[in-house]
Amino acid sequence: MSTPAPLRILEWNVAVYRRVWRSSLLTSFLQPILYLLAMGLGVGALVNRNTGSGHILGGVSYIAFVAPGLLATTAMMVGAIESLWPVYDALKWGRQYEAMSATPLEPGDIVAAHALWMLFRTGIAAATVAAVMALFPDVRSLGLIAAVPAAMLSGIAFAMPLGAWAITRDREMSFPLIQRFVIVPLFLFGGAFFPLSQLPLLIRYIGYSTPLWHGVQLCRSLTNGTSLSALAALGHIGYLVIWALAGGLLMRRFAKRRLFA
Amino acid sequence: MSPEPLIHATGLRKQFGDFTAVDGIDFNVQPGEAFGFLGPNGAGKSSTMRMIGCTSPISGGTLRLFGLDPATHGRDIRRRLGVVPQLDSLDQELTVEENLIIYGRYFDLSRAEARRRAVELLDFVQLTDRAKSRVEPLSGGMKRRVTIARSLINEPDLLLLDEPTTGLDPQARHILWDRLYRLKQQGVTLVLTTHYMDEAEQLCDRLVVMDAGRIVAEGSPRQLIEQHATREVLELRFPAGTNADNEAYALGIGDRHEVLPDRILVYAHNGDEALAKAIGAGAKPESALVRRSTLEDVFLRLTGRTLVE
């Protein structure tokens, strides 16, 4: 039995990753620890003192509110960053995609491999955050295990559309702009740090339309065990799946146009 | 009756928007042959190679490899090709060995088989001692040899080499030529592009000269030289800026001549005789050289331009 093509491509990703994972691991632990200490305990001490905040936050402490959001935002960051520069690199600098194109591999195999790799990378990142969260009594729960796949889904909802963008590019000038004007604002306004209901209507609806908000809602309800109707859960999942699928299909089309020109 | 050609192209065209990179070319490549595309920058060599490699759809004409149509059987054809692209596409971060094994996996070889072939091929390109080293620090010639080893991992029926030795020093080029010559002796069909006349003469049984997307001549290196040049060439160098004044000396001493910026070429059956005539007529060149004519002269004859500026 031969191994499916996308899995054989992953052997390349793994070979490259094996050389760098150690250095990236420390930061991926350190970052959530710092965030949870600063946001959860620092800001949280102020927020929890405010009567009424408990109601707005859905009856949980601030750290319990903020921490699950960090699962989704971290996965988003990893999915986005790993789909911009590395995709461009494999296209233009390292030419690994060109090498693959000369073999029996097809654009669909390359894109499927990218999706799987992004699931793996966002999975590692989310699991690291979950492990750190387990250190904080207020957020420690079995639901964390279920929240990891929800975070992965949020991650590839960004990874695939951005991978589709990256594979059309001739320069990487737009990448820092995407990071600064899309990813960072979403990080701040995607519902991870405060409920969107606090915001003016327009901004609120922009927030609701982004995949991140849906990922945050899923992660939060799974971690905190707060109620989420089956319909709402399906809605969140479906919305994220649509972004990932549409992005993947676009990326395949663009990869074909680019690699088989 | 010649056997069915491995590559059969008629009226082959490649268009990028309004720009025509390959403008209706016809050629056949027979099994076991070493076939070359010779031409200057922008002639359309790489565009042609990419169409043959089934990574670039044709814009017109017909193209068949192994009797198959790239438009419908690209994957089946690519399975049987080895490709050495113009620019190296090795993963610089990985080791030489890893590059080969991973590439072998793209062809669905088992890991054990890919490993076995990698060992064999690294021996073939004389890089066994570098198997475990990263690609990045290797010299240009070594990287080229790794790329050639990689292209052979699927035991291809047809090897496509786009400028295999461009940018390499003479010694590295000779090592590569030697390896390619061995492959040819083993019966591997080679299709290569080059800027270099000596490379085409060394490696190709038959070649086409391309210029601006068209084929301007076809034949064996010997045939092309016989048809489009003379047996010998006399190169006369006069003091800078006096070529035009001295052109008269080149008249009538050979079959024809060319005035280049830095020298005058006289095409003659016997170069020494032509030189004697020029000196007899009073020519005072700074230097004179008689050499056998090469494909470079063929190209100059066909296009009025030198090949490597």
Ligand SMILES: Nc1ncnc2c1ncn2[C@@H]1O[C@H](COP(=O)(O)OP(=O)(O)OP(=O)(O)O)[C@@H](O)[C@H]1O
């Ligand atoms: N993807 C592309 N889009 C637009 N134009 C292209 C593309 N690829 C090649 N060309 C143009 O087609 C022409 C032929 O290019 P090609 O790379 O085939 O030439 P070449 O003979 O391989 O040249 P070189 O010796 O420099 O490698 C050039 O003018 C080039 O600019």
Ligand SMILES: [Mg+2]
């Ligand atoms: Mg070229």
